Amino acid sequence: MQTDVLIVGVGGQGTLLASRILGGLAVVGGFDCKLNEIHGMAQRGGSVVTHVRLADRVYSPVIEEGGADAILAFEELEALRYARYLKKGGIMIVNRQKIMPTTVITGAVGYPSEAERTLTERYGAIMLDALPLAVASGNAKTVNTVIIGLFARRTGVAYSDIERALELSVKPKLLEVNKKALRAGYDAVL
Amino acid sequence: MGKELMLGNAAIARGAYEAGVKVATAYPGTPSTEITEIISGYPEVYSEWSPNEKVAYETALGASLAGVRAMVCMKHVGLNVAADPLFTSAYTGVNGGLVVVVADDPGMFSSQNEQDTRIYARAAGIPLLEPSDGAEAKEFVRLAFEMSEKYDTPVILRTTTRLAHGQSFVQIGERVEPTPLVYIKNPSKYVMMPANAKKRHIDLENRLIKIGLDCNTMPINTITYNDKNIGIVCSGIVYQYVKEALPNASVLKLGTVYPLAAELVKEFAANVGRLIVVEELEPFIENQLKTHGIPCEGKSLFSRQGELSVNAVRAALDGAALSPPVDNGLPGRPPVLCAGCPHRGVFYVLNKLRTTVCGDIGCYTLGALAPLNAVDSVVCMGAGIGMAHGFQKASPDKSNVVAVIGDSTFIHSGITGLIDSVYNKGRTTAIILDNSTTGMTGHQNHPATGKTIKEEDTVRLDLEALCRACGARVSTVSADDIEAIEAIIKRETAIDETSVIIVKKPCVLLDGKRSSDVYYIDGGACKKCKACLKIGCPAIELSDGAVTVSKETCAACGLCVGLCGFGAIRLKSQNAGR
Ligand SMILES: Cc1ncc(C[n+]2csc(CCOP(=O)(O)OP(=O)(O)O)c2C)c(N)n1
Numbered sequence: 229m230q231t232d233v234l235i236v237g238v239g240g241q242g243t244l245l246a247s248r249i250l251g252g253l254a255v256v257g258g259f260d261c262k263l264n265e266i267h268g269m270a271q272r273g274g275s276v277v278t279h280v281r282l283a284d285r286v287y288s289p290v291i292e293e294g295g296a297d298a299i300l301a302f303e304e305l306e307a308l309r310y311a312r313y314l315k316k317g318g319i320m321i322v323n324r325q326k327i328m329p330t331t332v333i334t335g336a337v338g339y340p341s342e343a344e345r346t347l348t349e350r351y352g353a354i355m356l357d358a359l360p361l362a363v364a365s366g367n368a369k370t371v372n373t374v375i376i377g378l379f380a381r382r383t384g385v386a387y388s389d390i391e392r393a394l395e396l397s398v399k400p401k402l403l404e405v406n407k408k409a410l411r412a413g414y415d416a417v418l
Numbered sequence: 419m420g421k422e423l424m425l426g427n428a429a430i431a432r433g434a435y436e437a438g439v440k441v442a443t444a445y446p447g448t449p450s451t452e453i454t455e456i457i458s459g460y461p462e463v464y465s466e467w468s469p470n471e472k473v474a475y476e477t478a479l480g481a482s483l484a485g486v487r488a489m490v491c492m493k494h495v496g497l498n499v500a501a502d503p504l505f506t507s508a509y510t511g512v513n514g515g516l517v518v519v520v521a522d523d524p525g526m527f528s529s530q531n532e533q534d535t536r537i538y539a540r541a542a543g544i545p546l547l548e549p550s551d552g553a554e555a556k557e558f559v560r561l562a563f564e565m566s567e568k569y570d571t572p573v574i575l576r577t578t579t580r581l582a583h584g585q586s587f588v589q590i591g592e593r594v595e596p597t598p599l600v601y602i603k604n605p606s607k608y609v610m611m612p613a614n615a616k617k618r619h620i621d622l623e624n625r626l627i628k629i630g631l632d633c634n635t636m637p638i639n640t641i642t643y644n645d646k647n648i649g650i651v652c653s654g655i656v657y658q659y660v661k662e663a664l665p666n667a668s669v670l671k672l673g674t675v676y677p678l679a680a681e682l683v684k685e686f687a688a689n690v691g692r693l694i695v696v697e698e699l700e701p702f703i704e705n706q707l708k709t710h711g712i713p714c715e716g717k718s719l720f721s722r723q724g725e726l727s728v729n730a731v732r733a734a735l736d737g738a739a740l741s742p743p744v745d746n747g748l749p750g751r752p753p754v755l756c757a758g759c760p761h762r763g764v765f766y767v768l769n770k771l772r773t774t775v776c777g778d779i780g781c782y783t784l785g786a787l788a789p790l791n792a793v794d795s796v797v798c799m800g801a802g803i804g805m806a807h808g809f810q811k812a813s814p815d816k817s818n819v820v821a822v823i824g825d826s827t828f829i830h831s832g833i834t835g836l837i838d839s840v841y842n843k844g845r846t847t848a849i850i851l852d853n854s855t856t857g858m859t860g861h862q863n864h865p866a867t868g869k870t871i872k873e874e875d876t877v878r879l880d881l882e883a884l885c886r887a888c889g890a891r892v893s894t895v896s897a898d899d900i901e902a903i904e905a906i907i908k909r910e911t912a913i914d915e916t917s918v919i920i921v922k923k924p925c926v927l928l929d930g931k932r933s934s935d936v937y938y939i940d941g942g943a944c945k946k947c948k949a950c951l952k953i954g955c956p957a958i959e960l961s962d963g964a965v966t967v968s969k970e971t972c973a974a975c976g977l978c979v980g981l982c983g984f985g986a987i988r989l990k991s992q993n994a995g996r
Contacts, residue, residue: 238751239753247585248423248585251423251585254423254587260586260587261423261585261586261587262551262584262585263423263585263586264580264583264584264585266527266579266583272753272754272755272756272781272784273751273753273754273756273956274751274754275750287658287659287661287662288658288659288727288728289580289584289586289655289658290580290727290728292727292728292729292741293729293741305748305749305751306751308746308748309746309751312744312746328959328960328961329750329751329752330754330788330789330954330956331749331750331751331752332749332960333954333956333959334788334789334951334954335948336749336788337749338749339749339961340748340749368970
């Protein structure tokens with residue numbers, strides 16, 4: 229058993245919590261696990277990447293380019309930015325959302341046109357409108373959990389396992405909305 | 419007690435707790451901050467945010483003298499500030515164990531340089547340990563305390579960003595309360611005037627020889643023989659890269675990086691073909707090997723800049739292709755001042771006035787980025803005021819030079835620059851951005867917040883009175899009032915005296931509550947002149963030629979309203995609870 233998952237997004241989108249949920253899977257399944265995120269600038273809307281590695285024994289905390297079994301992207305441009313990390317045959321799940329960086333807002337450069345087409349055609353990305361599902365679950369900030377739900381479904385993780393992993397990682401106060409979000413992602417019709 | 423998935427920094431905090439640490443001090447700095455934040459939750463331990471790393475070090479040293487286990491934590495550049503007590507505490511040695519945790523940042527994820535703390539260890543003559551994951555980090559803290567007391571020396575525990583901010587499984591244990599040692603007055607050991615210090619220096623050199631010998635048999639220095647054609651010497655997180663990249667190589671893993679376990683290395687060298695040191699940043703282990711007459715390869719194969727990786731190790735030693743630096747042509751996503759950040763207005767004004775700005779380190783460093791482009795220099799914490807003073811002494815005819823500095827940074831090391839300018843008849847204008855917190859590192863209290871690390875009330879440092887007492891002219895203005903800010907900057911830079919402008923408004927993230935109001939742009943009134951985009955607010959978006967305000971992001975600070983010449987930016991009250 230070895231799974232390397234790269235979670236990418238924009239500061240504030242909850243990549244760290246998503247990685248904690250996958251870390252919970254290691255607890256449930258009895259694997260070794262390493263999570264790695266660069267904090268610091270994360271709060272300030274920068275690009276954020278979190279590495280999740282599950283295996284019987286994990287050495288490096290960092291996934292190599294071309295080594296990710298899965299990429300979970302909470303934003304389209306960030307999906308493109310880190311796409312080179314995807315292993316051949318790996319899966320990519322992308323939240324259908326565009327968040328303009330300042331470099332685009334100030335007109336210095338343009339947001340990549342056809343981002344979705346590149347992602348689906350070149351990387352076989354599964355696109356999901358996670359934001360409305362998150363909002364319907366009661367909190368727009370649960371986009372991360374919605375995506376985790378879909379990831380679990382697509383990779384054959386039992387619902388009871390991912391739900392247990394969620395319970396291990398989320399504050400009790402936020403558990404109910406997150407459970408709804410997880411279910412919504414797991415059951416999402418594309 | 420079970421295993422927990424925890425942050426490297428949490429493992430260090432836990433290790434110190436279990437080792438019976440009594441006093442823990444720090445000044446925040448990424449990636450070391452969480453250690454002391456977590457320790458502050460343990461009621462058995464006295465903890466504090468000190469005003470800077472030097473004071474933090476001295477406080478921990480004093481506690482050690484008094485007989486308890488003490489720890490001080492900082493980021494790598496913090497050790498520059500604490501270097502003075504560091505060097506001489508190597509002479510005095512300790513009473514209770516003293517552990518100095520220093521977090522290096524290869525790759526500069528959130529730092530202004532990539533200096534290598536191991537060189538400080540050698541320069542000061544202080545042993546340095548380097549763990550390679552969270553479980554080891556916890557264990558090494560305990561060992562560091564034991565070594566500190568056994569050898570009568572401070573001990574440095576070095577981490578790097580990947581360890582500090584990585585999570586892995588760590589076994590939790592119980593706290594063991596050590597019996598405090600008694601303090602016995604001993605001027606020949608603790609009063610470092612020349613006659614005493616000469617003897618202590620000799621003591622230090624002898625101590626290092628002894629520790630170096632003992633390192634050869636310490637269980638945290640281990641040899642694993644495999645294929646003996648290649649022998650790798652490494653430590654810390656690099657060990658993980660090596661194990662993954664070269665599973666068949668023989669490896670000498672050093673837990674004590676300084677002093678060198680020279681006999682152990684010689685034994686290893688004699689048994690392997692190619693001897694290669696794999697290390698991030700400086701050729702520190704490599705040079706030690708060479709000093710001991712052990713031929714090896716090292717930086718001829720690896721860069722001194724940045725992090726290593728599994729790929730870098732494979733590329734150097736296994737013929738794999740090195741992943742090229744990427745330029746995928748995608749728009750960058752640099753960090754930005756938050757929507758509603760109180761720093762934004764000042765930079766808008768400074769940009770408009772074309773002022774030369776000697777900046778400083780904090781969130782407000784981001785005032786250097788487009789579209790604000792307001793900052794001319796950033797060097798180290800506290801540098802801005804001294805640099806503005808020097809700039810002005812060198813160009814007496816230029817009046818529009820200011821320093822911009824945060825409240826925490828001003829207290830850390832800006833105040834001496836201000837005193838310099840007043841004392842030496844300078845005409846510097848220092849703008850203190852007082853957002854009532856240490857924002858950059860995640861909102862720590864400091865002396866001017868009136869709260870301790872444990873959120874207890876304490877005496878609040880009055881910045882205005884402090885600057886007045888230094889002899890500077892002082893004005894205070896709200897961060898919301900950009901017209902007043904502009905007028906005051908013009909007035910104060912025109913006057914031939916040292917002045918301070920305190921710009922006040924709490925950080926927008928401080929209370930965690932979002933405003934229920936947002937602004938919106940009336941598409942009919944908007945003339946698409948884009949004046950509102952000049953403040954670089956992440957809530958104001960331009961797409962397909964239309965300018966809109968994102969209601970998810972807008973913090974309703976209202977800064978943009980005054981920039982619109984057409985009254986198109988309007989307030990909408992949102993009653994629906996967000
Ligand atoms: C010597 C040193 N110690 C610590 C740091 C880490 N650090 C960078 S900025 C900063 C403080 C910023 O606080 P403040 O000046 O109040 O500005 P704010 O971020 O709140 O705008 C710290 C602790 C550093 N860069 N250098």
